[in-house]
Amino acid sequence: MTPKNNIVIGIIIALLVVASYNVDANPVEFVEGLPNLAIVIEEMLVVEPKYIPTAIWAMFETIQMAFIGTVVGVAIALPLSMLAARNLNNKYVYAPIRALLAAIRTFPSILWAILFVIMVGLGPFAGVLAIIMYTIGFVAKLQYEAIETIDSDPMDAVSSIGVSKWQLIRYVVIPESASHLLSQMLYMFDYNVRQTSILGLVGAGGIGFYIINYIKFFEYGKAAVFMLIVLITVLIIDWVSVKIRDKYIIKSQHGMEVATQ
Amino acid sequence: MKQIQMTKNSSFSLISTKKIIQMNDVWTSYDSKNFALEGINMSIDRGTNYAIVGQSGSGKSTLLKLLNGMMIPSKGTIKVDYVTPNMNDKKFKKMMHTIGYIPQSLGLIKNVTVIENILIGALPRLNKIQSMFKKFPENEIKEAKRILKLVGLSGKENRKAYMLSGGEKRRVAIARALMQKPTILLADEIVSELDHVTAREIMDLIADAQKRMNLTAIMVHHDMQLALEYANRVAVIKDGQKILEIGVEGDTIVDFQTGNMTTEEIKEMYANDSQK
Ligand SMILES: Nc1ncnc2c1ncn2[C@@H]1O[C@H](COP(=O)(O)OP(=O)(O)O)[C@@H](O)[C@H]1O
Numbered sequence A: 001m002t003p004k005n006n007i008v009i010g011i012i013i014a015l016l017v018v019a020s021y022n023v024d025a026n027p028v029e030f031v032e033g034l035p036n037l038a039i040v041i042e043e044m045l046v047v048e049p050k051y052i053p054t055a056i057w058a059m060f061e062t063i064q065m066a067f068i069g070t071v072v073g074v075a076i077a078l079p080l081s082m083l084a085a086r087n088l089n090n091k092y093v094y095a096p097i098r099a100l101l102a103a104i105r106t107f108p109s110i111l112w113a114i115l116f117v118i119m120v121g122l123g124p125f126a127g128v129l130a131i132i133m134y135t136i137g138f139v140a141k142l143q144y145e146a147i148e149t150i151d152s153d154p155m156d157a158v159s160s161i162g163v164s165k166w167q168l169i170r171y172v173v174i175p176e177s178a179s180h181l182l183s184q185m186l187y188m189f190d191y192n193v194r195q196t197s198i199l200g201l202v203g204a205g206g207i208g209f210y211i212i213n214y215i216k217f218f219e220y221g222k223a224a225v226f227m228l229i230v231l232i233t234v235l236i237i238d239w240v241s242v243k244i245r246d247k248y249i250i251k252s253q254h255g256m257e258v259a260t261q
Numbered sequence B: 001m002k003q004i005q006m007t008k009n010s011s012f013s014l015i016s017t018k019k020i021i022q023m024n025d026v027w028t029s030y031d032s033k034n035f036a037l038e039g040i041n042m043s044i045d046r047g048t049n050y051a052i053v054g055q056s057g058s059g060k061s062t063l064l065k066l067l068n069g070m071m072i073p074s075k076g077t078i079k080v081d082y083v084t085p086n087m088n089d090k091k092f093k094k095m096m097h098t099i100g101y102i103p104q105s106l107g108l109i110k111n112v113t114v115i116e117n118i119l120i121g122a123l124p125r126l127n128k129i130q131s132m133f134k135k136f137p138e139n140e141i142k143e144a145k146r147i148l149k150l151v152g153l154s155g156k157e158n159r160k161a162y163m164l165s166g167g168e169k170r171r172v173a174i175a176r177a178l179m180q181k182p183t184i185l186l187a188d189e190i191v192s193e194l195d196h197v198t199a200r201e202i203m204d205l206i207a208d209a210q211k212r213m214n215l216t217a218i219m220v221h222h223d224m225q226l227a228l229e230y231a232n233r234v235a236v237i238k239d240g241q242k243i244l245e246i247g248v249e250g251d252t253i254v255d256f257q258t259g260n261m262t263t264e265e266i267k268e269m270y271a272n273d274s275q276k
């Protein structure tokens, strides 16, 4: 441990104490509140099976919202990422696009949802729009970063053939960053299912709408059914995307390693 | 070669079409402090197999990047087929497809098949919209297959590029360049990392293509032996300067700076040089 490290650790601890004080974070209150959790869990255990079909249907709606949001979001993010990549554009193109994407990213999805509920009214459509915005902001960033890390040699070699910029994108940029894109789509869908599950809190459709309403009326047993379905769905999606990643992405990335030898 | 010699003393227009590359006192640098090339003069006849030899860091790759317009000189003039190379210039852009460039690392698209890598060479002459859908005309696919056979890769067209051996990758890179129907081929140390047998196979392949297509080949080599064996002109670059330029004809070597020398003497000179 160098003295410099000690100072850094000291500063972090000091900040932690000050911040905890400012947000009223009190460990004693947490311990005293534990019995309340026990009550909630006890009530949740009285699962009401007759709500399972409704819960599955609500989950299905949530997945569809996340799906549309991911696909449309990625479709819009892709061209934006091409415009935001520094190795494909001059600064008058990429700088404003990057600023726009940064602005989109400053909003969490729940704030987008509130905005769209105001714009288009309550319901899943507002949620879909929120997911689209969130996906654009993140996938475009991840993708332009992936494009900027593309090996410059194929880019140079193909540019020097005298191809058009669109041909360069089609024949070099997309194939060289495709595995990243697939990986990002899977990750984003996974993440969007979870996000969409809570957008109902502000009335933007999906399964969260049911959960928040049951909780409001202290019907924890019913809420539990819906939460359980969310949990199972997220686990399944996680498992499936790991499988897809193993099958398509790891393999092609391994190929890249072989190629650079 | 015969034709070129015949034009030596004939009319002015014929003499002028002979020179495909001309560099006049070319200086260039990557940063403001050091020059990567210092006062290079170079004049290359159409159809020549021109070799550039030199130690690592001497400026060989930089020289090729000047010829394909990826870099522009800070001083001096370059003409490639009477056009100043600059990839941001409209006039040069139009002739870029006539220059096949194979970088040291080849620049293949790894996750794409061999045939598709080769077809990339045809892109400048294809319909821009159709090419967005990877729709290639029948005749181009035929041509790609013909070149595939020429470079000895028949049957491997659907292999992904990353699955190929080092020698096969070089064949794909050559095929992509030939697919351009080039008049000039620039190749940067493409046989340096290969074993002797494979290196010669690749060099024979290029020599053969050169004859068929009347190509001017400018190849960077690490190995003087290989350069003397295949080239009819060899330039030696050291610390950004051309220190020697020799013409090879059979066993005799014509040095344009120090008079006539034998192959052995040149090799010896180069060997001493690289020991320092
Ligand atoms: N991208 C670059 N940025 C800065 N300096 C470079 C770059 N590429 C090459 N150089 C420098 O220019 C000189 C010539 O390099 P290069 O043409 O690659 O040599 P060679 O191909 O003969 O090995 C070297 O000193 C090298 O360090």
Ligand SMILES: [Mg+2]
Pocket: B057, B060, B061, B062, B104, B188, B189
């Ligand atoms: Mg080099």
